[in-house]
Amino acid sequence: MITKKLLALAGAAALTATLAACGGGGDESGSGSGESWILGTTDKVTSLDPAGAYDLGSWTLMFNMYQRLLTIPPGENQPAGDAAEECDYEDPKTFKCTLKDGLTFANGNELTSSDVKYSLERNIKIADPNGAASMLGSIMNKKDKVDPDAIETPDDSTIIFHLNRPDTTFQYVLTTNAAAIVDEDTFPENKLIGDEDAVGSGPFKMEQYKDGQQAVLVANDEYNGANEAESGKVFVQYFQEPSGLKQAISGGEVDVAWRSLSPTDVTDLEDNDSVKVYQGDGSEIRYWVWQLDTDAGGEKAIRQASANILDREEIAKNAYSGIVEPLYSIVPPGLAGHKASFKDKWGAEPDVDEAKKLLDDAGVDTPVDLTIGYTPSHYGPNMVDEANEVKRELEDSGLFKVKVKSAEWTQYQDLYKENAYDMFALGWFPDFLDADNYLTPFLVDGGFYQNNYDSDKANKLINEELSTTDTDARNKVLGQVQDLAAEDVPLVPSWVGKNIAIASPEMKGVEETLGAEFIFRMWSVTKEG
Numbered sequence: 415m416i417t418k419k420l421l422a423l424a425g426a427a428a429l430t431a432t433l434a435a436c437g438g439g440g441d442e443s444g445s446g447s448g449e450s451w452i453l454g455t456t457d458k459v460t461s462l463d464p465a466g467a468y469d470l471g472s473w474t475l476m477f478n479m480y481q482r483l484l485t486i487p488p489g490e491n492q493p494a495g496d497a498a499e500e501c502d503y504e505d506p507k508t509f510k511c512t513l514k515d516g517l518t519f520a521n522g523n524e525l526t527s528s529d530v531k532y533s534l535e536r537n538i539k540i541a542d543p544n545g546a547a548s549m550l551g552s553i554m555n556k557k558d559k560v561d562p563d564a565i566e567t568p569d570d571s572t573i574i575f576h577l578n579r580p581d582t583t584f585q586y587v588l589t590t591n592a593a594a595i596v597d598e599d600t601f602p603e604n605k606l607i608g609d610e611d612a613v614g615s616g617p618f619k620m621e622q623y624k625d626g627q628q629a630v631l632v633a634n635d636e637y638n639g640a641n642e643a644e645s646g647k648v649f650v651q652y653f654q655e656p657s658g659l660k661q662a663i664s665g666g667e668v669d670v671a672w673r674s675l676s677p678t679d680v681t682d683l684e685d686n687d688s689v690k691v692y693q694g695d696g697s698e699i700r701y702w703v704w705q706l707d708t709d710a711g712g713e714k715a716i717r718q719a720s721a722n723i724l725d726r727e728e729i730a731k732n733a734y735s736g737i738v739e740p741l742y743s744i745v746p747p748g749l750a751g752h753k754a755s756f757k758d759k760w761g762a763e764p765d766v767d768e769a770k771k772l773l774d775d776a777g778v779d780t781p782v783d784l785t786i787g788y789t790p791s792h793y794g795p796n797m798v799d800e801a802n803e804v805k806r807e808l809e810d811s812g813l814f815k816v817k818v819k820s821a822e823w824t825q826y827q828d829l830y831k832e833n834a835y836d837m838f839a840l841g842w843f844p845d846f847l848d849a850d851n852y853l854t855p856f857l858v859d860g861g862f863y864q865n866n867y868d869s870d871k872a873n874k875l876i877n878e879e880l881s882t883t884d885t886d887a888r889n890k891v892l893g894q895v896q897d898l899a900a901e902d903v904p905l906v907p908s909w910v911g912k913n914i915a916i917a918s919p920e921m922k923g924v925e926e927t928l929g930a931e932f933i934f935r936m937w938s939v940t941k942e943g
Contacts, residue, residue: 446633448645451921451941453934454668456653458792458823459625460544462612463601464594465537468546468862469792469823470673470843470932473591475629475650478936480594480614481639483511483530483573484585488926488935491847493585496639497525497595497615501588506580506881511588513571518636519597520619527567532598535560542606544827546592548855548862549845552581580881586846617643617937626652631936643937644923656795663689663916669941670924672915672934674794677735683916694913694928696739697746699852700793700841702786702804703830703905706866710784710836715776717903719769720837722760723811724804730909733799738911743896744852746910748930750885751849751892755900756907766811773813781815784808787835792823797839800908831864839908843932849892850880857899867904 457471464476484493484501495501501511517525534550538560541547553564553575566574577584587593595615601607609623617639618631629650633643651668653659660679663671664686675683684691704711704720711717726740739747742757760768773780788801801818808814821829830838840863844851855862857872875895882888899905913928923939 446635446643446646449941449943450645450647450649451669451939452649452651452667453936454651454653454659454662454671455673456656456659456791456794457673458652459609459629460824460827461542461606462609462620462623463606464533464591464596465540465545465547466542466606467544467591469544471792474934475620475631476591476594476614477933478616478618478631478648479612479620480591480596480616481517481525481637482589482591482593482595483513484589485640486589486846486931486933487640488929488938491931493589494640496641497530501585503585506582506883507577509575509577509584511573511575513573514638515571517615517638519600519613519615520634520636521597521600521613522636523597523599525595525597525615526570527573528570529598530573530595531565531567532603533596533601534565534593536596536598536601536603537592540604540606543831543864546590546845546862548858549587549590549592551854551858552577552579552584552587554578579877582880582883583846583848583850586848586851590845592845615639617641618648621647626654628652641935641937644940645936648936648939654791663918666918669921670915670917670939675914675916676795677737680737680914680916681735689916689918690924692915692917692925692928694915694925695748695930696910696912697748697844697847697930698841698911698913698932699741699744699746700738700800700839700908700911701741701744701905702837702839702908703861703863703865704837704867704903705830705833705835706904707833708836710782711865713776713778714902715772715778716782717906718760719772719782719813720808721756721900721903721906722769722772723764723766723807723813724906724908725764725807726908727762728807729800729803733796733803734909734911738909741907741910744856744899744905744907745849745892745896746852749847749849749852751879751889753893753896755893755896759897759900764807764811766813769811769813780813781809782813783815783817784836785817785819785834787819787821787826787830787838789823789826789839790820792826793839793841801839837906844930847931850876853879853892853895856905857895861904865904867902869898869902872898872902 460467481497483498485496498511555561619634621632622630631648662668742754805816879891917924927935
C-alpha cells in the first residue's frame with residue numbers, strides 16, 4: 415500500500431490520490447453490438463504509430479485503437495484508470511501505476527509493465543520529427559535521450575516513474591498518445607511500424623486502412639478498460655475538400671461530420687432539418703510561428719512589429735465569418751492562469767506608428783520582405799483566407815512586403831522546420847486541459863515545431879510552474895511565461911474556436927464527446943434505428 419499522498423496541487427493539475435478505473439461509455443460486457451456508422455472528416459493521418467505523429471487526425475484513430483495507463487472521461491478533467499487499475503503520486507517526482515489484470519493486445523499478446531516501459535522509451539529513442547516525444551521530457555536524461563533509470567518495472571503489473579523534476583502534469587501526459595502502449599513484440603525498436611501493421615489494446619482494432627480514403631475499426635473483444643465500444647464497427651471516411659464532406663452529411667452518406675467544415679457550411683447546415691449541429695467547448699487555437707533562424711524571424715523588432723499590426727478581430731470576421739474569437743495569449747481563455755498578455759503588451763487595436771518606431775529604432779529597413787506559409791486543407795478551407803488576411807494587414811501597414819506559399823500537410827511539416835518560411839501558421843488542440851500544455855510544447859527549446867527560440871528564462875519559469883503546488887503562486891508564474899512570450903514574440907496567437915460536429919438525428923453521444931480536450935470517443939457514439 416502507498417503511504418504518501420500528494421494532496422494539494424495546482425488548479426487543473428490537482429492530483430487525485432487514487433486514480434481508479436471508471437466507466438467511460440458502455441458496460442462491462444464489451445459486446446460492441448451497436449449498429450455500424452460512418453464518421454466523415456477532412457483530417458489527415460500522418461502515422462498510426464504513436465511514435466510517429468502529433469496531429470489530431472492521427473491521434474483521433476490512436477485514441478480509439480490504443481490504451482494508455484490513464485484516460486480522461488467525457489465531461490471531466492481528472493485522469494481515471496484505463497490500462498491502470500490505479501496510479502498515485504508518491505511524491506512530486508515519483509509516480510506509481512498498477513496495471514489491471516488480464517490485459518492483452520488485439521493480437522492476443524499479453525500486455526505487461528515491460529510493454530509500457532518499452533513504449534515510452536521507444537518514443538524517446540525514435541524521436542521522430544512528427545512525433546510527440548517532446549512531451550516525455552520529465553523522463554528523459556539531460557540530453558533528451560532515454561534515461562534507463564526513469565522507468566522502473568519491479569514486476570509485470572507495476573510501473574514506477576522517477577521524474578527528473580517535480581511535474582504536476584505528468585499524470586495528464588499519460589492520458590495522451592505520447593504514452594500510448596504498444597506491443598514490444600510487434601513494434602520495431604528503432605523505426606516506425608507500417609500503418610497496416612499497427613495494433614493496440616484499445617476499444618477498437620483496425621480491420622482495414624487505406625491512407626487518405628478510409629479506416630475501418632471493429633470492436634476489440636480483447637479490450638479490458640474504461641471505454642468499451644458500443645458499436646461493432648465504425649467507418650472513417652476521409653474527404654479531400656470540405657465541400658465534399660458537406661455534401662456527404664447533407665445527403666446522408668456519412669452519419670457524423672467532424673472537422674473541418676467552413677464557417678459558411680456550418681451556418682448553412684444549421685438551417686438543414688435533416689441534421690443537427692453540435693458545438694462543444696472551445697480550446698482549439700490558431701497561431702503564427704516565427705522561424706528565428708531566418709533573417710527576418712531572427713530580428714526581435716520585426717516579430718514585435720507583426721504582433722503590433724495583426725488585427726485578430728478582422729481575421730475572425732473576414733476569414734471565419736465571426737464564428738471564432740480573437741486570441742491574445744498562447745493559453746486560451748477559460749484555463750486557469752490565462753492572461754491576455756499580447757493585448758496588455760501591444761493592445762487590441764493595430765498601431766502602425768508604434769510598429770514603425772520599433773523597426774526604426776532597431777535600424778530595420780522597410781518594407782521588410784517576408785515569406786509566410788500555410789497548409790491549405792489540414793486546418794480547413796478558411797486557412798487560405800486567414801493567410802491572405804494576414805498578408806493584407808501586414809502590407810497595408812506599408813512596413814512589410816509579403817509572399818504567401820502553401821504546401822500539403824505532410825510536406826509542410828518538413829518545410830517549416832527547414833526555414834522555408836519566415837512565419838507559418840499552425841493549429842493546436844490540447845493534449846490535456848492545463849495551461850502548461852500550451853506553453854511547454856511551444857516555448858521550451860524551440861518547441862515541437864523547432865523554430866529555434868531558446869530562452870533560459872522561459873525554461874526556468876516553465877520548470878517553476880510545473881513544480882509549484884500552490885494555485886495562486888502557479889497562476890502568477892503562468893502569467894509571467896505568457897508575458898515573456900508577448901515580449902519575445904516567438905509566435906503570434908490568432909484565434910480560439912469551438913469543437914463542432916454535424917450529425918444525423920439517429921446518432922447518439924456526439925454532443926457528449928465534443929469536449930475542449932478534442933478526443934472523439936467513437937466507442938461511446940451510437941446509431942439508433
